[in-house]
Amino acid sequence: MTPIDALDFRLLNDFQRGFPLRADPWSAVGTQLGCDAGDVLARLARLRDAGKISRVGPVFAPNRIGASTLAAMAVPVADLPRVAAIVNGFAGVNHNYRREHRYNLWFVAAAADEAALAALLHAMGEATGCPPIALPLVEEFHIDLGFDLAPGQAWGRRTRHAVSADVPRRTLSAADWRLIAALHDGLPWQPRPYRSVADAAGLDEAGVLATLSGWLADGTLRRFGVVVRHRELGYRANAMCVWAVPEADVSRLGHQLAGHDGVSLCYRRQCDAPDWPYNLFCMIHGRSREAVEARRAELATAVGLDRLPHAVLFSTDCYKQCGARYRAPDAVAPPTATRSSLAA
CATH class of the missing domain: 1.10.10 (Arc Repressor Mutant, subunit A)
Incomplete structure (x- = not known):
C-alpha cells in the first residue's frame, strides 16, 4: 500500500x-x-x-434530483459474476457489492423519476432472472456521504440529524442537466477547473460557481469535495447492519444510533418483501472484521437494539463503485446489459 x-x-x-x-x-x-x-x-x-480517491466533485443528496433506491437480489453463488456484470451494464447503477446473505447482491440504482426507476428494476430482473427487491429511503438519520478518517473527532458529528426522505425534488433546467453531466467524473485537473466545466456545459464560470453554491445551500448537494475509496485506505471491512424495529420506535432508535461514533451511514428504509423484515440500517467500516463486529455489538447494546431481529451483511466483493450518473428525463439510453466484464 x-x-x-x-x-x-x-x-x-x-x-x-x-x-x-x-x-x-x-x-x-x-x-x-x-x-x-x-x-x-x-x-x-x-x-x-x-486508487485512494475517485474524484473531486459533487455528491448529490438522495432523491433530490431523479429517483434512487438501494436494491438487492438473491443470486445463486456460481452465477454472481454473470449477474453482477449485467447489473453493472445498466445506466444508473453506481454501486454494486456482494454481501453475506441470501440476498447477496446489493446495488444502488438511479433514474429520472419513480416510473423510470421501476422500469429499470423490472428490466434488471428480466435480464438476470433474479428479480430485485427495492428498499427506498424513508428517513435519513446520518447520510453525510463522506468518510471520516479520524473517528471520534467533530468531523463526523456535526451533520447528524433526522431528515425525512419525502422532500421536494428540485426542478432542473437544461443548463442544470448539462452542468451535472459535465461533473460526472469530477473536476478536471486544470488550473481553472470550473471554467473547464463551464466550457463543457456551455455555461460561464461564474454561473457554475453560483449554481454549485446554491445547491449546497439548499441541500441539493450533500457535499462537494474529495471522494475517497475507503478500502484502498485500509478500511477493508464493512458491514451493513440491519434491524427489524417496530414502526413506532424506528425514528427514535435510528436517531440514537446515528449519534454514535463508528456509524458511517444510518437510515430507515421501506421494503414489502416478506423475507426481508429489516427497516433500520447502518453501515460500519473498520480495518478488520473483528473490529466491525465488536463495534456493532457495542452499538446494539448501547441503543437497545440487541434483542431485536437483526442481520449483519459483510461486503466481500466490490463489483462497481463510482459516482451516480444522473440523466435528464428526456435523455433515455438503453442498458448495455450484455456487458461481459465486471466494472472496476
Missing part, C-alpha cells in the same frame, strides 16, 4: 466537504496546507492513480 504523509491525510480528510468554490481552488487548498497549487494537483493525481 502506498504510504500517505500528513499533507495527504489532510487532503483526504479535510477536503471531503467545503472544497473551495472559486476560480483557483487548488491555490486555495494549497494556502490552507502550506504548499502551492502544483503540489496539491500532483498529490491528488498520485492519490487518484493509487
